[in-house]
Amino acid sequence: ETGVTQTPRHLVMGMTNKKSLKCEQHLGHNAMYWYKQSAKKPLELMFVYNFKEQTENNSVPSRFSPECPNSSHLFLHLHTLQPEDSALYLCASSQDQVGPSGNTIYFGEGSWLTVV
């Protein structure tokens, strides 16, 4: 238990479906992230939110739409995805502060997405 919870853990969706991934952090952090991890590839940063404001969008296709209603929740809305979007999607959070747990990123267990 890292304090970052992702649902669902596994998702299979068709290319015409609309679905969402959810992330919730219970650590009181002010930043949340979405990463994509494909097989045999490095971690790819997709989006960063600081205090609910999007501060980074790494040229992610518009078929991925993030939403951050508050500092504890982060969503990734998915629509008209492609098979190459099948991957592990990792949510994470961090707090920019001095201290033993500050400036450390904590990850959820990930959501396995398969696009058919």
Added chain:
Amino acid sequence: AQTVTQSQPEMSVQEAETVTLSCTYDTSESNYYLFWYKQPPSRQMILVIRQEAYKQQNATENRFSVNFQKAAKSFSLKISDSQLGDTAMYFCAYTNTGNQFYFGTGTSLTVIP
């Protein structure tokens, strides 16, 4: 720009032996944080060890320790008494402030029984 380099894509070690994973980074900052994360087959990214750059003492967590060489910008992870459960992908990471993290490409470690 900050970069993190892990030059060993794959490594293996015999059970109960010691293995060292390498990581180098590039930064112009004087204060920053370095990390090693473990990602087992379950794919959960788990924090293994954390080092604050202004602390000269190398961080240790049970069987895991680091060799932090600030001048050389090197941050290696030593795993002592390797166990089968240590089989995983290991990622080196860097941050200074501002919630920006940089990850290496990972080293796949296999512990052989």
